[in-house]
Amino acid sequence: GQNIDQPTEMTATEGAIVQINCTYQTSGFNGLFWYQQHAGEAPTFLSYNVLDGLEEKGRFSSFLSRSKGYSYLLLKELQMKDSASYLCAVRDGDYKLSFGAGTTVTVRA
Amino acid sequence: IAGITQAPTSQILAAGRRMTLRCTQDMRHNAMYWYRQDLGLGLRLIHYSNTAGTTGKGEVPDGYSVSRANTDDFPLTLASAVPSQTSVYFCASSPSGAADTQYFGPGTRLTVL
Numbered sequence: 721g722q723n724i725d726q727p728t729e730m731t732a733t734e735g736a737i738v739q740i741n742c743t744y745q746t747s748g749f750n751g752l753f754w755y756q757q758h759a760g761e762a763p764t765f766l767s768y769n770v771l772d773g774l775e776e777k778g779r780f781s782s783f784l785s786r787s788k789g790y791s792y793l794l795l796k797e798l799q800m801k802d803s804a805s806y807l808c809a810v811r812d813g814d815y816k817l818s819f820g821a822g823t824t825v826t827v828r829a
Numbered sequence: 830i831a832g833i834t835q836a837p838t839s840q841i842l843a844a845g846r847r848m849t850l851r852c853t854q855d856m857r858h859n860a861m862y863w864y865r866q867d868l869g870l871g872l873r874l875i876h877y878s879n880t881a882g883t884t885g886k887g888e889v890p891d892g893y894s895v896s897r898a899n900t901d902d903f904p905l906t907l908a909s910a911v912p913s914q915t916s917v918y919f920c921a922s923s924p925s926g927a928a929d930t931q932y933f934g935p936g937t938r939l940t941v942l
Contacts, residue, residue, distance in 0.1 A: 724871075753930070761935070761936075762919060762933035762934060762935050762936055763872070763919070763933050764933070765930050765931075765932065768930060807871065807872070809872075816874065816887070817874070817931065818874075818888075819864075819871040819872040819873075820871055821869055821870060821871040822871055
């Protein structure tokens with residue numbers, strides 16, 4: 721099976737930066753995804769990494785190190801609307817997608 | 830508006846009853862998926878279909894069945910519901926299979942008493 725770990729909760733102040741870490745152990749690797757999920761809503765796609773390095777999309781960036789089985793999602797200039805759960809998901813060698821339990825980020829004024 | 834729809838939005842069901850959760854997409858995506866989401870456990874794959882006419886088992890398939898008669902529809906059936914199937918169920922689709930990004934429907938909140 722797959723093992724994907726991310727912190728359960730994080731709290732940060734509006735305008736600050738938060739980094740959500742994700743470590744994984746999978747049988748094979750075909751990419752890592754980050755999804756955002758607001759309470760009571762569906763997950764929505766944020767980012768995808770398949771090669772090592774940093775992918776930047778506006779205020780959000782995602783980093784991957786395949787050799788370390790490690791990724792992080794960086795949220796900059798936090799806004800109240802960024803309060804949500806952030807899901808790390810890894811696609812394994814059989815192209816199955818496995819999700820971590822999610823990190824709930826609370827942004828305080 | 831293109832996307833994925835699920836029905837019902839929520840349902841309370843007596844244990845032992847049969848229930849079908851509906852999922853329809855109008856994006857002509859080949860692959861479709863059913864997940865359940867439980868607190869502290871994250872999303873877990875129940876069943877998937879890489880193309881119309883084919884289905885496969887995911888991580889937690891027991892007690893569930895699916896069919897894929899056409900591209901657009903992917904219903905999930907609970908033959909005899911049990912309380913442990915209380916969960917939020919999400920349907921998802923991707924354009925051409927497991928190598929693509931998955932897009933999720935709004936979810937069905939199911940309570941089995």
